[in-house]
Amino acid sequence: MYPAPFAYHRPASLDEALSLLAAHAGAATVLAGGQSLIPMMKLRVGEFHRIVDIGRLHGLSYIERRGDTVHIGALTRHAQIAASPLAREFALLGDVAGGIADRQVRTMGTIGGGLAMADANACWPCGLRTAGARAVCTSPRGVRTIGVDELIVDSYTTCLASDELITEVQVPLPGAGTGAAYIACKRSAPAYPTVAAGVLIALEGGVCLRARIVLGGAGSTTVVSAEAEAALRGSAVGPEQLAKAAELVVGAASPPADARGSESFKRAMLRSLVVEAGQRALARARGEQTTGGHRYA
């Protein structure tokens, strides 16, 4: 399958990339790693007349820790993040980066691309929202930093202006007593998650001070529920509270029935993933080094 013909630009600098995006306002598509975009172009989902390939902006590929925040260049590949010490230090990032599709896709795919695509089932939007991450967005007008929860406004839709590029992702590192986990349910490794859950739990004296629960594949964007998070706060996060929180957050979700599964299957799977991710987050909050892969069903 061939993509439809397109004009191709390969800027050598960020300024050049931004100028191109501005010059072709709204009519240019940014190509990062291409692991979601190229299949869409081949399947001719949407029209892509002009491609701005930012793959040579090597300055956007880095992982730097400054204080309690890690700064990840938008063009950093999933495989680089999965192989970095960061993936062990903040295991949630390892869950996401090391679990996206397969090694081949992780070679090419980028964190910025994974966010900008804003696929409701994809790993980064759910994982980074769980982590409370922010996206640094650069345009000819300057730089602004947007929370991932505000960045993605709908299915495949961000609040980015047509001449604006995600250039960095900032992830607050969890302090002692905080743990997080992300688990997806997939039909097979290369497939997008059917559904997924990310849970972050901050403990103080064995009691939950703060919780975040985010669902993927549960609607047109990731889903959160203040009530579900409140159900964990102030408790020791036992099985009862986790089950209650899972019930509440899945109640706020509207997973679509599709080829990946019925709505009732997805709701049942989401409840179970929230509990499992919650248990794993809890173990990590207590300082245990736990890992575990995705679920296949």
Next chain:
Amino acid sequence: MPETIQPVFVEVVVNGYTYQREVEPRLLLVELLREELGLTGTHVGCDTSYCGACTVLLDGRPVKSCTVLAVQADGSAIETVEGLERDGELHPLQAAFSEHHALQCGYCTPGMLMACKSLLDENPAPGREAIRKGIAGNVCRCTGYQNILAAVEDAATKLRGA
């Protein structure tokens, strides 16, 4: 009026040989290899980034060449299945696939071999679980994978001894 699409100059080193071509921007890496360079060892399976039959190594890392544009690979070194054999000697992975009957129809084999090569380059002594994860992006509809796992373990042992 639709504008004329400008071709793009691409230079790649494939299995040690340098090739230069002017290509349409939409040309996929797998098509550059097969149609332009005549290297038909790399197979197109699903053509949707699912099956891994088209796996090649791009600067030493595995990629699905049906999901990489040729222009993205410009300036890179590429290894394909044709580059595994040296001086008439099969690569230890190829020999192990043969010995262990790690293929039946053979359609997935070029991609499987390249995925396994990159796995062993990264991790010379993978356990069975690491091999399973390492080839999670490669679908084989014949073997049930058991003989592939055995072949990779055997090749890893031989490569470590060499």
